[in-house]
Amino acid sequence: MTIQNGEIVSLRNARKIYQMGTEKVHALDGVNVSFKRGSFWAIMGPSGSGKSTMMNIIGCLDRLTSGQYVLEGQDVGTLDDDNLSERRLRHIGFIFQSFNLIPQLTVRRNIELPLYYLGWDAEKSAERAAELGRRVGLEQRLNHRPTELSGGQMQRVAIARALANDPHLLLADEPTGNLDSATGEQIMRLLEELHEEGKTIIMVTHEPDIAAHARCRLHMKDGQVDRIEES
Amino acid sequence: MKQSRIVRNIALGIENLLLHKLRSFLTMLGVVFGVGSVVAMLSVGEGASKEAMEQIRKLGSNNIILSSIKPIEEEQTSTVRAAISIYGLLYNDYARLRDTFPMIRQIAPVKLLRKESRLGPRAMELRIVGTTQTWFELVPREIIAGRELRPEDHAQFNPVAVLTEFGARRLLATQSTIGQKIRIGSDTFEVVGIVKSESGKAGNMQIPDQEVDVYIPLSVARHYFGDIYTRRSSGSFLRERVELHQIIVQIDAIEHVEPAAKAIEQMLERFHPKQDYEISVPLALLRQAEATKRTFNIVLGSIAGISLLVGGIGIMNIMLASVTERTREIGIRRAIGAKRRQIISQFLIETVVLSTIGGLVGIILGVLTPKLITFFSGMPTVLTPLSIFLPLIISIAVGIVFGLYPAANAARVDPIIALRHE
Ligand SMILES: Nc1ncnc2c1ncn2[C@@H]1O[C@H](COP(=O)(O)OP(=O)(O)OP(=O)(O)O)[C@@H](O)[C@H]1O
């Protein structure tokens, strides 16, 4: 199944229903979509259309109510909590709008976090963190705390952390949402570089300028795929 | 590999706790004082009971000590001037005990009197113990010089004396005194040995020897000094006739001691209608001391349990707050790929590190406090390995028990919700 240019992510008739008291919210309402390995996607759509829900499903943070989700040839619906954690740890890198760095830990420690859970020893982890720090242009800041950094720098740390486990799939939920447009552009250039290196990137954004960096765009509406632009 | 990972996890736990130094410190205070007081109390209790037990053991746990006492009614009538009171254990009692009880392995008759004694130019009042060589087997004391009494001393009425270290020192007797003459009352004895002395009391039971004892053969004591003693008390002379002041009996086996004491008592009752003797059984005292110690330990255990419970609840309270406060951190860790049990172990390690450090600090406190008590009050205190390791193990257990619930709470955190948490 996992041929080089095959599908890395595929959703079949995916539904996610939240029960809100007596009311049911169809956050995903029968989504059929697949993303090829090495592709760069922007997911767009109005607020509440189910973008984040889809990202959480793809990121193995959540499970579908019904339908099928196949990640790298593996049906994720059948996995238990530990195995979902394992997927996240080994296959996925997350980049969030609000960076989600641990403020008490230094930049180095934040980048090392996935490696810690992968069971790497301290020395190798430190080496890798330094290498990634260089990669995102923050080698001078490794011993700083996230609170001492600018938003753009924090997002670079988050990207470095997302890359630590060398995942095939990078998920970014509005990565530039908290950044000014110039900084946002820098982050996008970094993501483009990563795309060129072969990473599969799925990114949620509201901004057409940002979405323009992606090779493909998926528009959501009311929990369904509205349209797809592939270029 | 596996071990270094545990070390690393603990190091990370400590790192995390150091982020909130004051809070971590306050959190472990409960355990510090809980463990500290347990260690301190254990060592004070252990010291007191050890001293008591040691004294009792010196009496010999296989021994039964019979002592003559003046009967109460005699005491009352003794206001009569120059009256003579006759009471106490008899030579016949000694013979009967020796001959009728097969469980008695050894038996030492003791006659006690006080006499002014003189060695060269030095004089002092000594307690004269007329006994046989058996004494030295029932009340074993180290020989410093010379020898103990021998069977032939008793049989041949040898006027020999064995001094006790303390009395000997006061009389300036040394190694070279062996063979010299000592005057006891108006009689002359040859010093043949010096033995070490023991001082102290065992509970309310006097240990049989005293520091100023002189041991002479019983036959000689009886021959020279007779059985009648004249004591001056508050202007009036008191005359008493006592054959033996003590009989020390050694029983062949420890399980026979208590039945033998009963049998001896029954036999003596027949010949002594007046209660003019007393039976003390060191073993019974030992049992009593042990029972007291057990009770003490139970009380102590309860206090310790309660204080550690309070300490544990304190820790749990703070850890629960910490879990809530760190919801977002937990969400981040989970999103990155941490499994539930890794979150559990992270929080559990932090709690256990807290309680263990608390326990260690408590132990230091608990070790120093008895030292201060001993220093200032002279009360003996004893630290046993158990009184240190038990509280330490308990404090680790407290960390695990009271850490589990907050840690489980942390693991229940839903990463999606946690990541939205501000
Ligand atoms: N935990 C939840 N419980 C109930 N309803 C939820 C939950 N999470 C999401 N929803 C609902 O699901 C729908 C989709 O939400 P989602 O967060 O995916 O939207 P979105 O496209 O990411 O919006 P935005 O652009 O504002 O981030 C919304 O109607 C939302 O209210």
Ligand SMILES: [Mg+2]
């Ligand atoms: Mg969203």
